[in-house]
Amino acid sequence: MDKAVRSRLFTSALRVVFMGARERRERDREKRREQILDAARKLLLKDGLARTSVNRIAKKAELSVGTIYFYFANKEDVFAELQREGLGILHREILSRTDGIEKPDRKLEACARVYLDFSEENADYFDVINYFLSQPRIFFTNGVKKSIDLQGAKVLKHMEQIVAEGVRENIFSEPRPANFAAFFWASIHGLVQVKKLRGTVIESESYIDFYLYSVNKLIDSIRRHQ
Amino acid sequence: MDKAVRSRLFTSALRVVFMGARERRERDREKRREQILDAARKLLLKDGLARTSVNRIAKKAELSVGTIYFYFANKEDVFAELQREGLGILHREILSRTDGIEKPDRKLEACARVYLDFSEENADYFDVINYFLSQPRIFFTNGVKKSIDLQGAKVLKHMEQIVAEGVRENIFSEPRPANFAAFFWASIHGLVQVKKLRGTVIESESYIDFYLYSVNKLIDSIRRHQ
Amino acid sequence: MDKAVRSRLFTSALRVVFMGARERRERDREKRREQILDAARKLLLKDGLARTSVNRIAKKAELSVGTIYFYFANKEDVFAELQREGLGILHREILSRTDGIEKPDRKLEACARVYLDFSEENADYFDVINYFLSQPRIFFTNGVKKSIDLQGAKVLKHMEQIVAEGVRENIFSEPRPANFAAFFWASIHGLVQVKKLRGTVIESESYIDFYLYSVNKLIDSIRRHQ
Amino acid sequence: MDKAVRSRLFTSALRVVFMGARERRERDREKRREQILDAARKLLLKDGLARTSVNRIAKKAELSVGTIYFYFANKEDVFAELQREGLGILHREILSRTDGIEKPDRKLEACARVYLDFSEENADYFDVINYFLSQPRIFFTNGVKKSIDLQGAKVLKHMEQIVAEGVRENIFSEPRPANFAAFFWASIHGLVQVKKLRGTVIESESYIDFYLYSVNKLIDSIRRHQ
DNA sequence: CATGAATGAGTATTCATTCAT
DNA sequence: AATGAATGAATACTCATTCAT
Numbered sequence: 001m002d003k004a005v006r007s008r009l010f011t012s013a014l015r016v017v018f019m020g021a022r023e024r025r026e027r028d029r030e031k032r033r034e035q036i037l038d039a040a041r042k043l044l045l046k047d048g049l050a051r052t053s054v055n056r057i058a059k060k061a062e063l064s065v066g067t068i069y070f071y072f073a074n075k076e077d078v079f080a081e082l083q084r085e086g087l088g089i090l091h092r093e094i095l096s097r098t099d100g101i102e103k104p105d106r107k108l109e110a111c112a113r114v115y116l117d118f119s120e121e122n123a124d125y126f127d128v129i130n131y132f133l134s135q136p137r138i139f140f141t142n143g144v145k146k147s148i149d150l151q152g153a154k155v156l157k158h159m160e161q162i163v164a165e166g167v168r169e170n171i172f173s174e175p176r177p178a179n180f181a182a183f184f185w186a187s188i189h190g191l192v193q194v195k196k197l198r199g200t201v202i203e204s205e206s207y208i209d210f211y212l213y214s215v216n217k218l219i220d221s222i223r224r225h226q
Numbered sequence: 227m228d229k230a231v232r233s234r235l236f237t238s239a240l241r242v243v244f245m246g247a248r249e250r251r252e253r254d255r256e257k258r259r260e261q262i263l264d265a266a267r268k269l270l271l272k273d274g275l276a277r278t279s280v281n282r283i284a285k286k287a288e289l290s291v292g293t294i295y296f297y298f299a300n301k302e303d304v305f306a307e308l309q310r311e312g313l314g315i316l317h318r319e320i321l322s323r324t325d326g327i328e329k330p331d332r333k334l335e336a337c338a339r340v341y342l343d344f345s346e347e348n349a350d351y352f353d354v355i356n357y358f359l360s361q362p363r364i365f366f367t368n369g370v371k372k373s374i375d376l377q378g379a380k381v382l383k384h385m386e387q388i389v390a391e392g393v394r395e396n397i398f399s400e401p402r403p404a405n406f407a408a409f410f411w412a413s414i415h416g417l418v419q420v421k422k423l424r425g426t427v428i429e430s431e432s433y434i435d436f437y438l439y440s441v442n443k444l445i446d447s448i449r450r451h452q
Numbered sequence: 453m454d455k456a457v458r459s460r461l462f463t464s465a466l467r468v469v470f471m472g473a474r475e476r477r478e479r480d481r482e483k484r485r486e487q488i489l490d491a492a493r494k495l496l497l498k499d500g501l502a503r504t505s506v507n508r509i510a511k512k513a514e515l516s517v518g519t520i521y522f523y524f525a526n527k528e529d530v531f532a533e534l535q536r537e538g539l540g541i542l543h544r545e546i547l548s549r550t551d552g553i554e555k556p557d558r559k560l561e562a563c564a565r566v567y568l569d570f571s572e573e574n575a576d577y578f579d580v581i582n583y584f585l586s587q588p589r590i591f592f593t594n595g596v597k598k599s600i601d602l603q604g605a606k607v608l609k610h611m612e613q614i615v616a617e618g619v620r621e622n623i624f625s626e627p628r629p630a631n632f633a634a635f636f637w638a639s640i641h642g643l644v645q646v647k648k649l650r651g652t653v654i655e656s657e658s659y660i661d662f663y664l665y666s667v668n669k670l671i672d673s674i675r676r677h678q
Numbered sequence: 679m680d681k682a683v684r685s686r687l688f689t690s691a692l693r694v695v696f697m698g699a700r701e702r703r704e705r706d707r708e709k710r711r712e713q714i715l716d717a718a719r720k721l722l723l724k725d726g727l728a729r730t731s732v733n734r735i736a737k738k739a740e741l742s743v744g745t746i747y748f749y750f751a752n753k754e755d756v757f758a759e760l761q762r763e764g765l766g767i768l769h770r771e772i773l774s775r776t777d778g779i780e781k782p783d784r785k786l787e788a789c790a791r792v793y794l795d796f797s798e799e800n801a802d803y804f805d806v807i808n809y810f811l812s813q814p815r816i817f818f819t820n821g822v823k824k825s826i827d828l829q830g831a832k833v834l835k836h837m838e839q840i841v842a843e844g845v846r847e848n849i850f851s852e853p854r855p856a857n858f859a860a861f862f863w864a865s866i867h868g869l870v871q872v873k874k875l876r877g878t879v880i881e882s883e884s885y886i887d888f889y890l891y892s893v894n895k896l897i898d899s900i901r902r903h904q
Numbered sequence: 905c906a907t908g909a910a911t912g913a914g915t916a917t918t919c920a921t922t923c924a925t
Numbered sequence: 926a927a928t929g930a931a932t933g934a935a936t937a938c939t940c941a942t943t944c945a946t
Contacts, residue, residue: 025908025909025946028909029909032909053935053936053937054936054937054938055935055936055937056935058912063910063911064910064911064912064913065911065912065913065937065938065939066909066910066911066912066913066938066939066940067909067910067911069937069938069939070908070909070910070911071909074937074938075937075938133419133420133422134356134419145426146426149423149426152423152426153426176439178429179436179439179440180443182420182428182429182436183417183436183439183440183443185420186413186416186417186419186420186440187412187413187416187417187440187444188416189416189419189420190412190413190414190415190416190417190419191409191412191413191416193412193415193416194408194411194412194415210405210408210409213402213405213409214405214409214412214413217406217409217444217447217448218413218443218444218447220447221443221444221446221447222443225451251926254926255926258926279918279919279920280919280920280921281918281919281920284929289927289928290927290928290929291920291921291922291928291929291930292921292922292923292926292927292928292929293926293927293928295920295921295922296926296927300920300921301919301920301921477925477929477930480930481930484930505914505915505916506915506916506917507914507915507916508914510933515931515932516931516932516933517916517917517918517932517933517934518917518918518919518930518931518932518933518934519930519931519932519933521916521917521918522929522930522931522932523930526916526917527916527917582812583812585871585872585874586808586811586812586871597878598878601875601878604875604878605878628891630881631888631891631892632895634872634880634881634888635869635888635891635892635895637872638865638868638869638871638872638892639864639865639868639869639892639896640868641868641871641872642864642865642866642867642868642869642871643861643864643865643868645811645812645864645867645868646860646863646864646867662857662860662861665854665857665861666857666861666864666865669858669861669896669899669900670865670895670896670899672899673895673896673898673899674895677903703905706905707905710905731939731940731941732940732941732942733939733940733941736908741906741907742906742907742908743907743908743909743941743942743943744905744906744907744908744942744943744944745905745906745907747941747942747943748905748906752941752942753940753941753942906946907944907945907946908944908945908946909943909944909945909946910942910943910944910945911940911941911942911943911944912940913939913940913941914938914939914940914941915937915938915939915940916936917935917936918934918935918936919932919933919934919935919936920932920934920935921931921932922930922931922932923928923929923930923931923932924928924929924930924931925927925928925929925930
């Protein structure tokens with residue numbers, strides 16, 4: 001083996017080691033963030049926002065408080081991330097479960113079903129979203145709010161397109177699809193929130209019947225009558 | 227005078243004295259409770275839920291902290307009382323502002339307007355209601371919970387009656403007025419909650435336009451089409 | 453012993469007990485305040501303002517943090533009290549040690565000596581005063597500042613009166629005694645502060661000589677020359 | 679070529695290479711130090727002493743925290759350097775602003791004015807100086823302390839020379855110019871410190887009037903009376 | 905040489921609640 | 926029945942410093 005070869009080998013070996021180190025670090029960082037978010041999510045869902053402090057997150061994540069602040073600028077930032085995550089999942093879910101459906105009205109119904117399912121199957125994420133929505137007054141700084149709203153907007157945009165599609169196909173009659181999408185979402189959100197009152201205030205036989213009854217009323221309100 | 231007579235006389239005399247004292251005590255106790263609730267309410271309306279602590283209530287009421295805990299088991303108990311108050315205000319407001327209206331559809335619209343107004347003008351009462359409603363676990367004693375539910379049920383019942391009225395007058399078509407009332411309320415609750423997103427997710431020109439647009443869609447969904 | 457007497461005795465006994473309790477409580481409160489101030493003073497002088505936190509004061513005083521805040525509204529309030537105390541002692545000291553002296557110029561010199569002595573014998577209190585004087589920018593809220601300044605003003609007022617006396621006796625010539633008093637105090641304060649530099653920047657044989665040399669220069673500056 | 683010769687040649691060759699490298703390294707090191715001090719200075723002037731942390735210096739300097747600790751043992755060490763800078767600025771300022779002035783009494787007055795201006799215009803440098811001066815214990819390594827004292831001594835020396843000059847010119851009468859310089863500086867330092875009390879303790883119309891009134895009294899105290 | 909992740913004690917202040925009197 | 930002193934854990938966030946890589 002001559003010098004040149006040896007040198008080249010050495011260099012490449014070094015590169016591998018260095019690349020590996022940098023990559024590993026990056027991966028470690030991502031892992032730490034996830035570790036923190038996991039702890040935060042668990043606490044939030046177990047004890048509620050009020051009792052989810054940075055100190056408790058740190059303890060749960062088996063990290064120091066300082067470390068939390070190394071990875072996140074704020075307590076706010078931690079929760080914002082969780083909300084973005086949740087909205088992302090919701091969005092993908094909606095996309096995949098409206099994909100095979102032809103008729104726009106069925107698509108809207110599917111959206112509503114996905115929302116209810118999401119609130120049950122991803123109860124944790126739903127609660128995070130719900131938490132901030134039902135929080136009295138502002139909690140997020142503007143920048144963070146914008147970024148969350150953007151994720152939320154994706155969901156709404158999808159519904160809006162379904163409505164527009166229905167209008168084109170002469171199934172729906174609605175001059176402002178965006179408005180209806182917002183209305184639709186606000187309503188099903190309220191309906192899902194109210195689920196916990198079944199048996200007392202909501203007397204209906206079964207909640208799912210009540211939910212679908214309501215969703216259909218919502219869809220009917222833009223259905224074109226011949 | 228024999229012993230028995232003397233005894234009876236004595237007992238009845240005692241009763242008179244004790245009744246007076248007991249009644250006075252009762253009245254004093256009620257006065258103190260009111261005094262505490264007054265202070266709590268004032269602080270709630272001035273500083274919001276988060277900044278209304280027992281210590282501050284005590285200072286405001288010119289009583290000691292210990293006294294607060296003599297009359298209320300918890301901080302939550304104080305707010306539970308306020309929530310009942312809030313629901314009472316909402317109920318009376320709805321009654322009075324639907325009173326002069328003839329047409330059931332206008333009445334429903336008025337209900338929705340009252341709800342929005344209440345969330346703005348009595349923002350702190352609204353927050354208290356919302357706080358306890360979006361809380362996952364129950365921490366009220368059964369009696370307290372029942373009494374709150376009762377107040378809430380009154381509101382729904384009133385809406386149900388409006389729907390039933392509309393059905394009788396052939397303006398609405400709805401086989402289950404109670405269901406629709408619940409749906410209506412859940413929807414407008416969601417719509418009010420979503421107000422904080424105006425400007426980002428809710429793009430509509432003005433929130434009130436969006437709100438009324440939505441409320442009318444809701445009412446349209448049970449309107450009889452000729 | 454008849455009933456009336458017994459009743460009166462009982463009442464008076466009760467009063468004694470109650471008075472005692474109230475008084476004892478008052479004394480306890482004063483004792484606690486002193487306890488807190490003692491701890492605060494010790495820490496301030498040992499570790500400096502920056503390291504004198506409420507938590508440390510509490511630990512030193514063997515009390516809980518909450519208790520500190522029960523007796524003082526602020527960290528600021530604690531230190532303000534210390535400063536007031538110190539200024540009070542200084543004032544009394546100046547009064548007593550200028551009392552027997554006839555000549556105004558000797559009186560002023562005595563003031564300066566008291567200030568130096570105070571900085572040595574009550575080094576702790578002097579340091580507290582000095583600490584806040586040498587603190588960059590504001591530390592106290594307006595109300596507190598006013599109250600401290602009032603104590604300080606007493607000291608200055610006394611010096612001003614000495615100057616005015618000297619003017620009346622034709623020993624001093626100074627149209628604005630208040631101005632001179634402030635100047636005099638500022639100067640001797642600076643001189644005392646600079647004591648720690650003796651041996652390096654201040655080369656003079658003995659510090660006390662340097663101090664008296666300076667004080668006499670100050671007094672000479674208003675002495676009437678015949 | 680014997681071993682010894684080879685060795686000597688090798689050593690000298692090495693030295694050449696190393697000297698170059700060492701020098702470059704030295705220059706790099708100096709550059710890094712400067713880079714750190716620049717950042718520290720900027721933060722100090724922008725946010726004040728309290729908010730200038732090592733982490734923030736590192737961020738500002740676009741270096742890692744570790745690097746700061748490679749070049750400076752302490753946070754204090756960084757500020758010690760800045761203090762030297764501050765004293766240097768003060769010295770140069772005094773030199774330049776007494777330069778054109780003829781009369782020694784006017785020169786002294788100018789010194790006093792420079793001191794006041796410095797405390798205002800270079801408030802943060804003044805704070806650093808004051809901070810270390812009013813600190814009770816020494817925490818500088820001897821070398822650092824010496825170097826600071828030297829800078830401070832330069833300022834005093836200059837004042838002493840002005841006094842001596844005045845004595846020679848028969849304007850001043852002062853057997854110990856060094857003593858007076860120290861006295862003068864201690865006094866104006868006290869006067870500047872006391873500025874924050876204007877409006878309460880210092881009642882004078884305007885602080886600057888009070889300051890100049892005082893400075894003139896100081897100068898008068900060594901002025902030869904004919 | 906340089907990095908930057910990690911630490912954990914530290915900050916002032918608030919809080920619901922207890923309990924001896 | 927009422928008081929009010931006392932608690933101490935809790936809050937979000939910062940800091941100087943260390944150390945493996």
